[in-house]
Amino acid sequence: MNFEQFQNQSRLYVIGALEPEEVEEFEKARKKFGQKAEDFITKCYALHEAFALSLRPAKASAAIKDRLMSMVRERKVS
Amino acid sequence: MYRRAKKQARRKPKRETRRFSAPPQLEPGAPTDLQLMHAIQSQDPEALSQLYDRYNGILKALILRVIHNEAEADDLLQEIFMEIWNQARNFSAQKGKPLGWMVTLARRRAIDGLRKKQAYARAEQRLQSETEQQPDAWVHNATEEEIALSDTRFLIRKVINGLPPAQQQAIDLAFFRGMSQREIAAKTNTPLGTVKTRLELGLKKIYDGLKELKDEL
Numbered sequence: 001m002n003f004e005q006f007q008n009q010s011r012l013y014v015i016g017a018l019e020p021e022e023v024e025e026f027e028k029a030r031k032k033f034g035q036k037a038e039d040f041i042t043k044c045y046a047l048h049e050a051f052a053l054s055l056r057p058a059k060a061s062a063a064i065k066d067r068l069m070s071m072v073r074e075r076k077v078s
Numbered sequence: 079m080y081r082r083a084k085k086q087a088r089r090k091p092k093r094e095t096r097r098f099s100a101p102p103q104l105e106p107g108a109p110t111d112l113q114l115m116h117a118i119q120s121q122d123p124e125a126l127s128q129l130y131d132r133y134n135g136i137l138k139a140l141i142l143r144v145i146h147n148e149a150e151a152d153d154l155l156q157e158i159f160m161e162i163w164n165q166a167r168n169f170s171a172q173k174g175k176p177l178g179w180m181v182t183l184a185r186r187r188a189i190d191g192l193r194k195k196q197a198y199a200r201a202e203q204r205l206q207s208e209t210e211q212q213p214d215a216w217v218h219n220a221t222e223e224e225i226a227l228s229d230t231r232f233l234i235r236k237v238i239n240g241l242p243p244a245q246q247q248a249i250d251l252a253f254f255r256g257m258s259q260r261e262i263a264a265k266t267n268t269p270l271g272t273v274k275t276r277l278e279l280g281l282k283k284i285y286d287g288l289k290e291l292k293d294e295l
Contacts, residue, residue: 011281012274017252019259045178047281050288051253052181054234057135058142061152065130068156072123072163 001029007040014044111176118166126163133177134159137184143254144188145195154191158184189256237287245280248273 001009006029012018013026030037104110109117109128117125137158141151162180169179238246244266251257251265259277263270 008278008282011285012252012277015249015253015281016256017259017277042172042174044285045174045182046288047285048181048185048253049175049178050234050237050284052136052140052177052184053230054238055136055139055143056231058138058151060134060138060155064152064156065127065134068130068159069123069127071160072126075163 001025001032003033003036006030006033006037010037010041010044011047014041014047112171115166115169115171115176118163119169126159129162129176130159133180136177137180140181140184140254141188144185144256145192150191150195154188158187161187185253185256192256233291234288237284237291240287241280241283244268245276245283248276249280249284252277 006026009018009022009026009029013023018026030041033040109125111129111132114125114129114132118129134155138151138155141154141158142148145151145154158180161183165183169176173179238249241249247266248262251262252259257265259270259273262268262277263273266273268276
């Protein structure tokens with residue numbers, strides 16, 4: 001696998017779309033390309049952020065935050 | 079540093095700014111996401127509260143896009159922020175931005191939830207009708223008002239909407255439904271190789287488009 005192919009596979013990898021038989025080869029290439037591969041994979045995770053930001057924000061129920069914060073504060077005290 | 083940022087945020091007036099790199103527009107002096115994450119790592123509930131205010135809408139939209147159920151989405155949102163609180167020590171700025179980490183976590187939880195719950199079958203039916211009516215699911219909420227908005231969402235959607243519908247659909251099913259290439263092939267009656275090509279080409283175009291956006295702004 002050359003680096004361009006690795007880049008294509010990385011974008012599939014970060015969204016979990018590599019098939020099981022492709023993952024093994026991907027992991028081998030990841031080792032082969034070392035830090036350069038890790039840096040590229042990190043950059044690919046920006047796709048997650050972009051997909052989430054492409055959606056219109058939804059309104060959460062006000063009670064959710066109250067429940068969350070009381071759980072957090074209880075846990076912190078205990 | 080974080081406390082000073084909080085004070086400044088209270089003092090200074092709101093100002094409208096729009097930048098690609100900072101999704102919700104922060105007030106001048108407001109703590110950055112990274113500062114909030116560091117404060118959460120130090121068990122500061124106020125920082126979690128601010129992070130919640132900043133991102134609950136984005137994360138709820140993502141969860142809803144996956145599970146299509148308002149009440150379940152609210153419950154899951156609460157669980158996800160609890161997980162952010164509990165797992166904050168695992169966040170590393172070297173591996174990406176806080177929002178990326180939160181979205182990855184939220185997506186994983188939402189897809190897990192979808193697979194576990196009986197609602198899966200009902201959501202499948204809804205997805206089926208959506209897919210038949212509108213393959214390019216990202217576009218279906220667009221309004222005149224939205225098109226006029228020159229914000230981050232509009233810019234990203236412009237990149238996504240530039241893809242052929244079949245590529246959008248493949249990415250939508252993989253990202254928001256957690257489907258494998260084989261599942262997408264079966265769902266869309268498309269050869270596996272074609273699905274792979276659509277995903278590769280589509281993701282590359284989005285990736286390159288996002289890079290250009292960052293360079294421009």
